[in-house]
Structures are given as C-alpha cells and as structure tokens.
Amino acid sequence: MRVFSKNQLQRYPIYLKFFKELQAEGTENISSPKIARALGYSEEQIRKDLQAVSDSAGRPKKGRSVDKLIDNIESFLGYRGKTEAFLLGTGHLGAALLNYPGFQEMGLSITEGFDADIGKIGKTVGSKSVLDIRDLPTEMAKRHCRIVVLTVPASVAQKVADFAIGCGALGIWNFTPAHINVPDGVVIENVNLASSLAVLNHRLNEKMAKRH
C-alpha cells in the first residue's frame, strides 16, 4: 500500500477545489507549471501528488485532463461513496457542523447528534435529531457507524471518546481543544482552532514588528 504523508493528503482537497474552478470556467487541460503558479507548490510535488492518485501521466505539451483529475481525486478521497458519522455534543459548534451542507460533497453524512442534556434529547437541531448519548452503543451497532465527530466540552472529551471507542468507533474527528489518547487501531484527527489561531496571531505579530 502506498504511504501518504499528512501534508500530502491535506493537499488533495485543495487541488480538487482548484480543478473544479477550472472545470466551471471550461478549461479542459492543465499543466503542472500552471498548477504550481496558482497554488504555490513546486512542480515536482504536484507531479508526484497527482501521479499517486491517477493511472495515466499527463502529456508533456497538453498537460492533464481536468475532468480526469477531478475523477481521480474524488475517487481517492471517497467523495463518491457515503460514509455515515455520528456527532457527539450539540452545542454551538456541534450544531453548526451537524447542519453544515459542505460535508455531503465530501461523502460524509452526519446523520444524528447525541447529547447528555435532557433539554436537547428528542429535539431536532436544524434537520437532524438529537439522541440520548446513552443510546450510542445500540445506535452504533445498528448503523455500523465507525466515525464520530467530537464536539463535547473539553473537560469531558476524553471520557466521551473512550465511551465511543468502547461502542466501536474507529475514527474520531476531534473538534475539542483537548488532547485525546486513543488505543492502537483507532484514528484520531484534530481540528484545533486554538492552534490555528496561535499561528495566525504569531505570524501577524511578526509582520507588524517588521513594519515598525
């Protein structure tokens, strides 16, 4: 099995977005140098990335077919299939993600939210139902769901993650700022807004310091 680095995997949705823009404009072929200029990656990296998910090379003069590139990347990313996920914790961020239409395009369907708050259980958030977190074991078994989106308060994040893993979760998409320990065989992917903001703030301060 080919090994993909995290950075490389993160680039495919960005390529896809760009190729879809080209497709919408009616562009049929694209060369690596042009992709390099638009996205700021090196030509070598682009060739390597695209070759890794496609069955044919581009032609030196014409470049690669935009339609085929889109097809290759969408297949690779699983956008053509449908993966179901449950969301745990229907607070501000959880409610937004539960109803975020963009996930459908990525082949992800967050079908239900779960919460421990009796005031939320049995209600709906947008178009999605909120179930009792205590029903997670039966629901996960019934639906063969393997991915949970974690949006509970940070203070209970590890406890809820452990519970979900006990129910059979193999992938945890962690939106809490908590550091979560998972056993071997379980995948955790963190979206850490605090870490992202730390980078933005620091880079901004560097720029400001240079101006003065």
Place this chain on the structure above:
Amino acid sequence: MRVFSKNQLQRYPIYLKFFKELQAEGTENISSPKIARALGYSEEQIRKDLQAVSDSAGRPKKGRSVDKLIDNIESFLGYRGKTEAFLLGTGHLGAALLNYPGFQEMGLSITEGFDADIGKIGKTVGSKSVLDIRDLPTEMAKRHCRIVVLTVPASVAQKVADFAIGCGALGIWNFTPAHINVPDGVVIENVNLASSLAVLNHRLNEKMAKRH
C-alpha cells in the same frame, strides 16, 4: 526575533490545555518526561518548546512550575490581551463561530458579523449584530480591526478576501475550502475541514485494510 515553526506554534495551546488540567488537579510542578508521556512529544522537543517562551529553566528534580508555565504560554499566545476581529459571512459555520465562547479565552473577540444578504443585515445572530458588508471599510477604519474571519461561500472567498485586504485587513482566518492568494504583508491561516477529513478517512482506510 526568534523563529517559530508552524508545528511548534500549534503545540502551545495543547501544552496550555494540559497544564491547566494539572493546575485544576492541584499539581504544582511538572517534569519534561511526564509531559512527554502525557502528550506523546519527545522530551527534547518539550524542553526546546518551553524554553523558547519562558525566562527560567526547570529544576532537574522538581521540574517546572505549572503556574509559571501557564503564565508564560498565555502571555506568548496573547491570551492576556484582547484582539478584535470581524467575521465575514454569517451562514451555518459563520454563525457558530460568531457565538463560539471559546475564542474569548484565547484573547480573540469577534465583535460583529458582516453579510451581503439583505435578509440578514441589521439582525442579530445569537448576541452579535450582522452589518452590511458594504460598511466594512468604514467599520474597519473606525475600529482599527486587522483580523477577519472568512466564512463566506467558497465561490466568492477570493473576492471578499481582496475586498477586506483593501479595507486594511492584515490577517485572514480562512474557514472556506477556497485557496486564497494574498499579497506580501498579509497573513493567511487556513482551517480546511476537507483536508482534515481527507487525513481521517485515509488513515481509517489504512487501518481497515490491515485488519482484513
């Protein structure tokens, strides 16, 4: 000026979270080996990271003061100050971020939302007002705001980013899947949910393949 890598900057909020948990438990001192075991970084990396933001070294036997570590990191990350930001695009994700209480702790105050939708302008989302995007130039000048949170549809993301930069924005926190080009002197930080999901899905498929 000391140079911090992106990965290093991203680790500070994770350290901070861990040290705050220790503080809440009443732990007064912590050694690098213990931090290493809890967070899964190497001891050398931890020592380097903490030394970069503190004025004193830990004592070999006792370790470092948890209170002092929290103080050092919070100062470094700017959590003690208050940075104001505007949010552009008050759709599902935008509305959630506009009212996300976690940002206050990070020293970020998203004061208002802006939108082009006449049905939203003049209304409130949670506790925040939605202003007309056409008023961005005057509001940015008046409030000396330098950071915008970008949550508009991907199709208009570049256009709105260009407009905000023209109004004086120096930092763009991009939550859209669009690739945004910015001039020198402007900082862009991307929170790309599609890229994060791509990593989760791929790692999960790898694990599943190993099981079979």
